[in-house]
Amino acid sequence: MYDAQLIVLIIGVFGGFVGSLLGIGGGSLMTPLMIAVGIDTKVAVASSLLAIVGTSIGGLNIYMKEKLVDIRLALILEPLSTLGAITGVFLALRLNNIIIKILLFGILVYTAYSMIRKPRRENSEGLPAGSNIPIRRILAGGLLKYIAGLASALLGIGGGIVNIPIFRKVIGLNMKTSVATSKLLVGITASAGALGYYIAGVLDPCFAFSLSLGTISGAYLGSKVGVKTSNRTLQLLFSIVLIIIAVLMLVRR
């Protein structure tokens, strides 16, 4: 038991460290890693959600201070995201683990691909926080946020990989506001997912604790090392690591 907790702690440190270095969510890294070392898929997903809450609220204060969070939009979209998380938990308890693994495999391959491809020039166009957003865009964004919440709870990922394109392309926010608003929503959605798994009796408190402790420490270490995400060699190296983790997770019985 303690050996397993130590392994989970190391996975947390690794996930937090790499996530902080590369600017990717730790969840898409930690869940597959835990599955790859033999932890039950549902326990891995539930523990990952609990760790994501910590990383999400960690940086939120700075975004709030800089007025980058669109609070009204977040409050409108959160109920749909929470409903998605509840649906995700419901589905996760009924789906075969192999389906969850295949979906996670897809997320990992996509993350690796987005690190390998040449970075596009990120324009700063888009609406700032507090803008008047057309109702049609909010409705479309809400529908997609439901799917993002579902993916988050089903796969144990933060959902930033889904959220930011929704805020940028569908709702039309600028990049900084998208990242900041996503961070607020990710935390609440992940906690709703964790609540669902807790109620279902799947959440292992000690695994979740070890993972959270590791993630917070790893993210702190990563921010101290401070390698920029533009470091192409590092991105290429980790994209290979992601693919290896994805394959290991998939072949694990």
Next chain:
Amino acid sequence: MDNLEKILRYLSIVLLGIYVAGLIVGAKYCSILVYVVIGIPWSTVVVYFFYFMKHRDYVPALGAILILLELGLLVYLRNHLILR
């Protein structure tokens, strides 16, 4: 910075503090951290309340009712052994 943003900022600091405290205490009692995290969805209703009091904006305020209904749904699912 308006009052609501201040409340949210302080709430995020307090939550982070509680989370870290949960991590420290969690070394002995792992469940403490779990209780902290599962309390977050319920506490968002407070934020909705403050938002409504400040802006008298009914659209996000409806969100509070929806969140409460959804959390109620979770409890219902558990009580009827559907979420197992």
